Amino acid sequence: LDERGPGRIVLQVLMPTTLSEACKLLADDSSVVPIAGGTDIMVHWPSKLNEQERTYLDLTGLPELNGIEWAEHELLLGATTTYWQTISDRQVATEFPLLVDAARQVGAVQIQSRGTWGGNIANASPAADGVPVLMAYDASVELVSDGDLSELIPLSAFYTGYKSMRLSPGQLIHRIRIPRRSYDxxxxxxxxxxxxxxxxxxxxxxxxxxxxxxxxxxxxxxxxxxxxxxxxxxxxxxxxxxxxxxxxxxxxxxxxxxxxxxxxxxxxxxxxxxxxxxxxxxxxxxx
Ligand SMILES: Cc1cc2nc3c(=O)[nH]c(=O)nc-3n(C[C@H](O)[C@H](O)[C@H](O)COP(=O)(O)OP(=O)(O)OC[C@H]3O[C@@H](n4cnc5c(N)ncnc54)[C@H](O)[C@@H]3O)c2cc1C
Structure with missing residues (x-):
């Protein structure tokens, strides 16, 4: 929107196309808010419109953040991978069935198609349904910031209190690393x-x-x-x-x-x- 009026706010949305560009934008202004599926961020919009007058960093155009990759010893789950992508992947259902079970429990198909694993982690709700299964699989969160510095934190050590976590301004969740093991x-x-x-x-x-x-x-x-x-x-x-x-x-x-x-x-x-x-x-x- 380019003009304020009653019930209207001005939003700026940055739309980087590479991860390094996104990290640079975040380093230039750490008040910028990353947005992936928007299914947590937008929930509060009707009631707290003025608080939403921010600059947003759209993560959905970053190929580095999306997708399911199988390394020899771990699954690399991109931060903007949606629940629906996980539900649709047969190998995930075979090796990590709890990811599919949890994904199916998040909202309905519309939310499963937009909501992301990284968003579920970074929203830091104690009621999040994706986080428990990732933690039970000993997942770690890989963070990235400008200059390609990355940091790997076990998800079980990621949260430090209610809605607080080891994610600094300027950092993005790049992907989630899950060790491949057999579970009985x-x-x-x-x-x-x-x-x-x-x-x-x-x-x-x-x-x-x-x-x-x-x-x-x-x-x-x-x-x-x-x-x-x-x-x-x-x-x-x-x-x-x-x-x-x-x-x-x-x-x-x-x-x-x-x-x-x-x-x-x-x-x-x-x-x-x-x-x-x-x-x-x-x-x-x-x-
Ligand atoms: C109708 C409805 C039903 C829902 N049902 C459930 C449910 O049953 N279970 C459940 O757990 N959740 C539920 N949710 C919440 C939500 O869908 C999930 O938490 C979802 O995973 C959020 O992902 P997102 O990509 O939409 O996050 P967004 O809204 O885009 O972002 C959420 C937060 O994460 C930050 N963020 C996002 N991606 C990154 C990143 N890569 N790096 C750093 N920060 C990042 C954002 O800045 C923001 O603070 C529901 C929501 C709605 C609207």
Whole structure:
């Protein structure tokens, strides 16, 4: 829009065509806001229009940021790869089925076609559905900034508090690196108010690679979290005879709050039940 008027704002959108150009634009002005699918950024537009009068950096024209690449030992998932691209990729479904399970749980087809994995990470919502499965697969986030400096951070160490993360002004998420491993157990569960189109009340991603457990929970703390106490309990193979046996350990890792979508108590008890009834079919010490 080139003229202000009632209910109108002036936006500037930068449209780089290479990653180095994008990094340079961001280095020149770190107040510029990267935008990929826009499905998180634009949610607030009708109600907080004045706050949106910014310069945006459109990432969708950058080929370096998009796509699924298979290296010998890892999957390289470009930051602007959409959920739909993941759902459509047979090899992803075979090697990393939880990526497809989570992608199918994000909004409906329209959001799955625009929303990106990098946007899900950088939006830093504790309820994000893409992040838990990436964390359960030990993904790392590759950041890039002007001058081709790149930084690799394990996703489990990326968030430092509610909506805060190790992403500095001037940095972009380039891609997500996921080690290729064989898993003998993997599942993802999203509990919401309904089966689809719901914001997560509590969610859980679990993987087991050999003796190595990863338990990741969303919507139960200020950030999405790996749960080391639960992982140790499962590793110890201590007898677990009911969902209640899991509660003391879950409380060591998580202290969920009451909010508009649920209560802390509901989140804890639901988590204990989902964990217990899912793992009981796979672990003979869970009875
Ligand atoms: C109707 C609806 C339903 C939804 N349902 C779900 C759901 O079920 N589960 C769920 O998890 N989410 C849901 N979302 C939220 C959203 O779709 C996802 O979080 C999506 O992955 C965001 O990606 P995006 O590309 O649209 O991000 P954008 O909105 O473009 O960006 C989000 C944030 O990330 C930053 N960013 C984006 N890309 C990069 C990058 N490469 N480097 C650095 N910063 C970057 C932006 O600056 C912004 O701060 C829903 C949204 C809507 C509107």
């Amino acid at each position: 157990l993997q599942f993802f569960e999203k509990v919401g108010a309904r089966r689809a189109q719901a914001i997560t009340k509590v969610g859980l991603a679990v993987t087991r690679h050999g003796a190595q457990w990863r338990i990741v929970v969303n919507s139960a703390a200020a950030t999405i979290k790996r749960c080391p106490s639960i992982e140790r309990l499962l590793d110890s193979k201590s007898i677990i005879a009911s969902p209640g046996d899991l509660l003391p350990t879950i409380r060591q890792d998580l202290s969920p709050i009451d909010d508009i979508r649920s209560t802390g108590s509901y989140r804890l008890h639901t988590l204990s039940r989902v964990l217990y009834y899912t793992l009981r079919d796979h672990c003979d010490w869970i009875r």
